[in-house]
Amino acid sequence: MPSLKAVRLRIASVKSTQKITSAMKMVAAAKLRRSQDAVVAARPYAQTMADITAELARATDAEAHPLLDARGAGRRIALVVMTSDRGLCGGFNSNLCRMAQRHAEEKKRTGEIDEARYEVVGRKGRDYFRRRKLNMTRDLPSAAADTALARAKELAAAVTEEFLSCTVDAVLLVYNQFKSVGSQRPVIEPLLPIAAPTTATDGDGSEFLYEPGKDQILDYVLTLYIETQLHRALLESIASEFGARMTAMENATKNAKEMIDRLTLQYNRARQSSITKELMEIVGGAEALKG
Amino acid sequence: MHLTVTTPRGYLVQIEAEELVAPGLLGEFGVLPGHIPFMSVLKPGVLSYRTKEGTKYLAVGDGILQVARVTDGDKVDVLVDRGEHGKDVDREAAQRELAAADAELAKSKSESAAELKPMQDRRAWAAAQVEAAGRTGAH
Known part of the structure; x- marks a missing residue:
């Protein structure tokens, strides 16, 4: 049994860890609320944008615009992986990176693709792919809600350029989708080429009139579509990060509390047994003197 | 016709409108119910729409406008990077x-x-x- 002093020190140290984790939980909760509002507000815009783009893509031949060109289903793909700069958020980053890596390796094994490259947002993702010496061609720092749009534009320009110059044949988005405070789901979504939906929507399929011209509309809408999707994914990722951190810190605080309870019990037992031992010694000494 | 104006910060307008005038890249244009399917790029300017309660004016930024026919009438989707009600x-x-x-x-x-x-x-x-x-x- 450890000494009384050792147990007491242990309790003090767990208590201060608990203070830190519960403070981090509060911070994550406060930031979560703000980023949750941002992602919820951004969804309708992104959804309408996606609907309009789908409509446009369906009414257009795939040859009409290079961004719609699905050349041979993509032999070389780029995965845009959105992680966070900071850790202490449970399996948020590692699950996502592992999923991206597994997806790429699976496709390579089945011969669907020849080469995969990773374009990483966030320091944690960068560290993951660098440590494994995987083909990481770009790494950017993670964004906050107010810098997400600028980062999305930067990324959009970069991946569009790579796609148009035929450096890659397809671009996939890998990010944590924000479901609720307690649940984030890592997802893989195709970004480029922009695919026309095969199912009919509520439109009657009639031809649109375009102003100024169809080509200008396509250029404008498709560019904006890519930026919007990246922006939304970044916001989802940011909200998910805080959600994941809040859950992780709540668990850590709970674990610390359990540990303190257990150590306190141990401390009390040790104290009681030392008192009992002392008493026995005194009683024993008195008995000996009597005899 | 159902008019929806959406910005990256959320919905700005969701209303039954009788008429609307929007700032197209090539000049202002009006949309009335029964308009043919149409898509246009917008430039910053004023978008006005008339409802039963009167005419409202919105300041809008860059964006696009789409008129589509759906099963229960027409819908007009306006996507702009920013927008603000004239009264605000x-x-x-x-x-x-x-x-x-x-x-x-x-x-x-x-x-x-x-x-x-x-x-x-x-x-x-x-x-x-x-x-x-x-x-x-x-x-």
């Missing part, structure tokens, strides 16, 4: 912003489009706000 515009602040943007443009010696673009955007948005506020106030 702080008119004095917008006018100051417009003057500041004009001064910045006048001072700039730059010839490159990339450098002028942010200044022109700033001016266009301020001008849209001033106009939307002015037209709202005139009624």
Whole structure:
């Protein structure tokens, strides 16, 4: 049994860890609320944008615009992986990176693709792919809600350029989708080429009139579509990060509390047994003197 | 026809409108119920729409407008990077912003489009706000 002093020190140290984790939980909760509002507000815009783009893509031949060109289903793909700069958020980053890596390796094994490259947002993702010496061609720092749009534009320009110059044949988005405070789901979504939906929507399929011209509309809408999707994914990722951190810190605080309870019990037992031992010694000494 | 105006910050307008006038890249155009399917790029300016309660004015930024026929009538989707109701515009602040943007443009010696673009955007948005506020106030 450890000494009384050792147990007491242990309790003090767990208590201060608990203070830190519960403070981090509060911070994550406060930031979560703000980023949750941002992602919820951004969804309708992104959804309408996606609907309009789908409509446009369906009414257009795939040859009409290079961004719609699905050349041979993509032999070389780029995965845009959105992680966070900071850790202490449970399996948020590692699950996502592992999923991206597994997806790429699976496709390579089945011969669907020849080469995969990773374009990483966030320091944690960068560290993951660098440590494994995987083909990481770009790494950017993670964004906050107010810098997400600028980062999305930067990324959009970069991946569009790579796609148009035929450096890659397809671009996939890998990010944590924000479901609720307690649940984030890592997802893989195709970004480029922009695919026309095969199912009919509520439109009657009639031809649109375009102003100024169809080509200008396509250029404008498709560019904006890519930026919007990246922006939304970044916001989802940011909200998910805080959600994941809040859950992780709540668990850590709970674990610390359990540990303190257990150590306190141990401390009390040790104290009681030392008192009992002392008493026995005194009683024993008195008995000996009597005899 | 059902009009929806959406910005990256959420819905701005969701309403049954009888008529709308939007600032297209090639000039203003009107949309009435029964319009053929149509898509246009918008430039910063004032978008006005008429409902049973009267005419409202919105300052809008860059964006697109789509008219589509759906099963229960027409729908008009407007996607803009920013938008503000004319009645919500702080008119004095917008006018100051417009003057500041004009001064910045006048001072700039730059010839490159990339450098002028942010200044022109700033001016266009301020001008849209001033106009939307002015037209709202005139009624």
